[in-house]
Amino acid sequence: MAMEQNEQTAMLHVVFIPYAMTSHITPLVHIARLFALHGLKVTIIAPQHNALLFQSSVDRDRLFSGSNISVRTIQFPSEEVGLPEGIENFIGSPSMEIVGKVHYGFILLQKIMEQLIREINPNCIVSDMFFPWTVDLAEELQIPRFSFQPATFIHQCARVFIREFTPYKNVASDSERFLIPGLPLDIKMKISEIEDFHKEETEYTKTVDDVSQAEVRSHGIIHNTCSDLEPGFAQLYEKARGVKGWHIGPLALFIDKYEAEISSKQISNSNNSCSDPWKGYGDCFNWLEDQQPNSVLFVCFGSMIRFSDDQLKEMAVGLKAANCPTIWVFREQHKNEVDEKDRCDWSRNGSKEMIGEKMFIIQGWAPQLLILKHRAIGGFLTHCGWNSILESLAVGVPLITWPLFSDNFYTDKLLETLGLAIGIGGDVWNPGFILSSPPLSGEKIELAVKRLMNNSEESRKIRENAKLMAKKLKSATEEGGSSHSQLIGLIEEIKCCAFKKSS
Numbered sequence: 001m002a003m004e005q006n007e008q009t010a011m012l013h014v015v016f017i018p019y020a021m022t023s024h025i026t027p028l029v030h031i032a033r034l035f036a037l038h039g040l041k042v043t044i045i046a047p048q049h050n051a052l053l054f055q056s057s058v059d060r061d062r063l064f065s066g067s068n069i070s071v072r073t074i075q076f077p078s079e080e081v082g083l084p085e086g087i088e089n090f091i092g093s094p095s096m097e098i099v100g101k102v103h104y105g106f107i108l109l110q111k112i113m114e115q116l117i118r119e120i121n122p123n124c125i126v127s128d129m130f131f132p133w134t135v136d137l138a139e140e141l142q143i144p145r146f147s148f149q150p151a152t153f154i155h156q157c158a159r160v161f162i163r164e165f166t167p168y169k170n171v172a173s174d175s176e177r178f179l180i181p182g183l184p185l186d187i188k189m190k191i192s193e194i195e196d197f198h199k200e201e202t203e204y205t206k207t208v209d210d211v212s213q214a215e216v217r218s219h220g221i222i223h224n225t226c227s228d229l230e231p232g233f234a235q236l237y238e239k240a241r242g243v244k245g246w247h248i249g250p251l252a253l254f255i256d257k258y259e260a261e262i263s264s265k266q267i268s269n270s271n272n273s274c275s276d277p278w279k280g281y282g283d284c285f286n287w288l289e290d291q292q293p294n295s296v297l298f299v300c301f302g303s304m305i306r307f308s309d310d311q312l313k314e315m316a317v318g319l320k321a322a323n324c325p326t327i328w329v330f331r332e333q334h335k336n337e338v339d340e341k342d343r344c345d346w347s348r349n350g351s352k353e354m355i356g357e358k359m360f361i362i363q364g365w366a367p368q369l370l371i372l373k374h375r376a377i378g379g380f381l382t383h384c385g386w387n388s389i390l391e392s393l394a395v396g397v398p399l400i401t402w403p404l405f406s407d408n409f410y411t412d413k414l415l416e417t418l419g420l421a422i423g424i425g426g427d428v429w430n431p432g433f434i435l436s437s438p439p440l441s442g443e444k445i446e447l448a449v450k451r452l453m454n455n456s457e458e459s460r461k462i463r464e465n466a467k468l469m470a471k472k473l474k475s476a477t478e479e480g481g482s483s484h485s486q487l488i489g490l491i492e493e494i495k496c497c498a499f500k501k502s503s
């Protein structure tokens with residue numbers, strides 16, 4: 001007799017493999033939890049200290065929702081790569097040296113992870129994009145492999161077309177903008193804003209190529225994005241890359257809804273983050289309580305960015321002159337990250353002078369999600385990390401964009417085109433998160449903050465657009481919404497592959 005569909009589903013086993021950045025780990029674990037909540041069996045493979053970032057969420061899901069989800073921990077090769085035990089990711093305050101060693105540790109772990117996956121014998125692998133080898137293993141095991149891309153379709157499409165058509169060769173000077181051909185929106189960029197690997201071979205070129213080749217051999221690519229934010233881009237992506245792109249974001253909204261249901265039953269007090277291990281934010285929420293609605297600017301640049309002291313000083317000048325209540329998050333430079341001659345102690349000591357009635361400084365890790373949800377927050381100055389953008393727009397907070405590295409510039413252009421942000425005027429792409437671009441002046445920072453935080457027609461329009469986008473994103477993750485339908489479709493696709501194989 002044929003097994004009931006639900007029983008069959010419960011036997012389907014999906015393995016998840018997160019990488020080393022918070023912006024990759026958090027959303028991938030969200031997908032794992034959502035799959036388990038929809039009845040699949042899920043195993044997440046991670047080194048033990050990284051697993052601590054999400055173990056409690058997983059345990060709660062098992063306990064309160066009956067999810068069949070578990071974590072298989074592996075030993076990170078700390079000694080072999082020359083790291084103290086416990087450093088297995090780039091969260092907090094990485095240096096380039098630490099990043100290199102952590103990455104190397106994950107390369108060394110490949111054999112162990114392969115072995116474990118063979119033992120588990122899953123029906124599907126969902127792997128971070130930075131493990132291209134999982135596509136070979138999936139082919140060997142004859143199971144589908146999905147790659148997880150935590151960012152946008154637009155940057156992937158733009159990269160394809162910039163590579164193919166080299167439009168930057170048609171401009172006469174660095175200040176002239178060129179149109180990226182083939183996109184559904186008019187996106188214009190300067191040469192200084194695109195990644196260096198378009199223009200020359202770099203250390204990163206091989207990684208980009210490996211990731212990209214593994215993607216086109218995958219069963220599909222999962223993106224934490226939404227068709228309301230990137231209209232027409234999923235179809236373009238599939239045409240340009242020849243692989244199905246699933247868009248199931250903002251993932252945090254699905255998890256938020258589920259967490260709210262649990263806490264209404266008084267059984268959870270989670271803040272929807274699997275990466276909030278530091279509590280250096282003092283009485284930030286008491287301070288926020290004293291502020292007017294929509295009056296506070298939140299300034300935070302993701303999990304990795306390191307500014308020079310010169311840039312921090314300019315930022316201090318700009319933020320002070322803008323004279324708007326502000327929460328400013330930054331991390332101190334480590335001595336080995338910058339030339340000794342460039343060092344001054346501003347980040348450690350000078351910043352203390354900034355603390356005042358209108359300035360709350362968090363030197364360390366901020367509870368960003370909770371801060372953005374506070375009614376007092378009226379704007380977010382961000383480097384355009386995609387998770388930060390989704391977190392802000394999900395609660396209708398408008399943005400000031402200061403793109404700095406990675407795919408930030410494509411996101412910046414997208415947000416500007418959608419009328420959700422004011423650009424600060426940063427136009428130099430940095431090859432890494434320890435920034436080398438010339439400091440942006442305090443005047444530019446002051447001007448952008450004033451443009452968003454005052455009550456001009458321009459800022460009212462942007463604020464309205466952000467609120468509207470929040471509604472659209474919420475609808476997208478509700479039953480019948482685009483991201484919800486994609487999520488269900490993705491789970492059905494995995495079932496279909498598994499049932500086809502077994503029949």
Ligand code: UDP
Binds near residue numbers: 386
């Ligand atoms: N984040 C946080 N507190 C901080 C800095 C960052 O909670 O002090 C979280 C933030 O909420 C987001 C992630 O770290 O989920 C940063 O990801 P994003 O894609 O924005 O930037 P990246 O770190 O990749 O540059």
